[in-house]
Amino acid sequence: MTLSIDEMAAFCKRKGLVYPTAEIYGGLGGFFDYGPYGSEIKLNIKNNWWDFFVRSREDIVGIDGPIITHPMVWKASGHAENFADLMLVAEDNSFEARADVFLEEKLGATLKRAFDGITADEVNKLVEEHKLKAPNGKDFKKCEPFNMMFTTTVGPRGDEKSRAFLRPETAQIIFADFKLIQENARLKLPFGIAQMGRAFRNEISPRNFLFRCREFEQMEIEYFIHPNNRTCPYLKEYLDFDVLVYSEVMQKTNAEPVMMKMRDIVAIGLMNEWHAYFSALYLTWFRSLGANTSNFRVRQHLKEELAHYSSDCWDIEYNFPFGWKEIQGFADRSDYDLKRHMEYSKKDLSLFDEELKEKIVPHVIAEPSLGVDRAFLVFLYEAYDDDKERGNVVLHLHPKLAPVNVAVLPLLKNKTEITEKARVVYLELKKKYSCFYDDAGSIGRRYARQDEIGTPYCITIDFDTLQDDTVTVRDRDTKEQTRVKISDLKDKLTV
Numbered sequence: 001m002t003l004s005i006d007e008m009a010a011f012c013k014r015k016g017l018v019y020p021t022a023e024i025y026g027g028l029g030g031f032f033d034y035g036p037y038g039s040e041i042k043l044n045i046k047n048n049w050w051d052f053f054v055r056s057r058e059d060i061v062g063i064d065g066p067i068i069t070h071p072m073v074w075k076a077s078g079h080a081e082n083f084a085d086l087m088l089v090a091e092d093n094s095f096e097a098r099a100d101v102f103l104e105e106k107l108g109a110t111l112k113r114a115f116d117g118i119t120a121d122e123v124n125k126l127v128e129e130h131k132l133k134a135p136n137g138k139d140f141k142k143c144e145p146f147n148m149m150f151t152t153t154v155g156p157r158g159d160e161k162s163r164a165f166l167r168p169e170t171a172q173i174i175f176a177d178f179k180l181i182q183e184n185a186r187l188k189l190p191f192g193i194a195q196m197g198r199a200f201r202n203e204i205s206p207r208n209f210l211f212r213c214r215e216f217e218q219m220e221i222e223y224f225i226h227p228n229n230r231t232c233p234y235l236k237e238y239l240d241f242d243v244l245v246y247s248e249v250m251q252k253t254n255a256e257p258v259m260m261k262m263r264d265i266v267a268i269g270l271m272n273e274w275h276a277y278f279s280a281l282y283l284t285w286f287r288s289l290g291a292n293t294s295n296f297r298v299r300q301h302l303k304e305e306l307a308h309y310s311s312d313c314w315d316i317e318y319n320f321p322f323g324w325k326e327i328q329g330f331a332d333r334s335d336y337d338l339k340r341h342m343e344y345s346k347k348d349l350s351l352f353d354e355e356l357k358e359k360i361v362p363h364v365i366a367e368p369s370l371g372v373d374r375a376f377l378v379f380l381y382e383a384y385d386d387d388k389e390r391g392n393v394v395l396h397l398h399p400k401l402a403p404v405n406v407a408v409l410p411l412l413k414n415k416t417e418i419t420e421k422a423r424v425v426y427l428e429l430k431k432k433y434s435c436f437y438d439d440a441g442s443i444g445r446r447y448a449r450q451d452e453i454g455t456p457y458c459i460t461i462d463f464d465t466l467q468d469d470t471v472t473v474r475d476r477d478t479k480e481q482t483r484v485k486i487s488d489l490k491d492k493l494t495v
Helices: 005-014 036-055 072-077 099-111 120-129 171-176 178-185 248-252 262-267 273-288 336-345 372-383 416-429 443-453 463-468 486-492
Strands: 018-020 032-034 060-063 084-089 096-098 144-147 151-153 163-165 191-200 215-225 242-246 258-261 296-300 312-320 323-332 351-353 358-360 363-366 368-371 384-387 392-395 406-410 435-437 457-461 470-475 481-485
Touching (some): 005 018, 032 036, 036 060, 036 191, 036 215, 036 273, 084 120, 171 178, 171 336, 242 262, 258 262, 273 296, 296 323, 312 372, 336 363, 372 384, 416 457, 416 463, 470 486
Parallel strands (some): 242 296
Antiparallel strands (some): 215 363, 296 312, 312 323, 470 481
């Protein structure tokens, strides 16, 4: 049985992964708190992403910008004017919903189409044709756009001059600081600039647990190339990578997605080389952390759903219980952002081309933008196993993501010599691993508790330990138990 998103939310709350924020006051839609184990998993995802995409490469560097910046940044970027979703509101204001989501729920199966990029006029026409109404039977007002940026004020005055925005994406500080970063890090094209951090979108109708929140985290890269050279030198090692493809043409003709190799995708001009490369690279990253890539596909944006800054965009989508949904986008932003910031700031953000002996404005050929919270959901779904034989849930998390690496369990709580030895082992292992000490309940129940939060190894200290300094190491996935010398533990635990 596939776990529904509501069942996953209940599991996360029960096991200390994620809670509704301020639930004692009724919660607040679109906001969540990560618990003791969820916060560790989330941090592990971010650390592994940073290691894989930034620290291990010589062509990508990182920054960390604030969530509030100069309001002119958002005017230059176009967000102040264009960052909006269409909203349907009941005539008595008793109900409001994001128009494309509402239409997908009501008409998606009937019309066999998606509603991404739909216009307000089209929404109004469909509402009228199909006599759609709010849940209480009220008619809808005319569809209108709703800007999703949160506003705030900076300083004590609280007037229009002090108005500012919480960032709706992490990208813009990268563009505003572009020249400083390039000079300080001595970067040469092609190169990328990465950032992790929180973003805020005042979603009309947040839903599906962590999938659509009002506050979330992004792991984002802006990758810059020379405008005259779109060749990707890294693609060759991924040419035989297989991926399920859902192009714009396939969507508009109601065709099924097709499994293709990257070499063929690029050969027919379906993707540019950099989009193909980053798609394969990110799917490789997901696979390296235990995900099954057969549950992923790449989908091309329809022309009408492209963002105001994008000339082409592909998403990596995951097959959630509530359908194929985006977890990551790869937008081709060309020189839109740098030129807009040059226009609004009157500052030169171009680079000097030594060969051409002229200034050029680099293009963002790809913007791999991954949601941390959505990645968290993916890894949970990939790991979740309701093991009927064991009688408990097992989270088969990759050891690099597990919130606890090793649990140390004294066989008996009331035997001082065993508990003292267990504490010695625990404190020693804690120097290297994330460890948990548990002496409450039967050993079987303690194993089950650790299975449910994804702990790869449980170490049991028993009477034999007191005689020969060996412990029992239990593997989460296989349930196999082996005796290991305490002195050899750090070499035996592959975390």
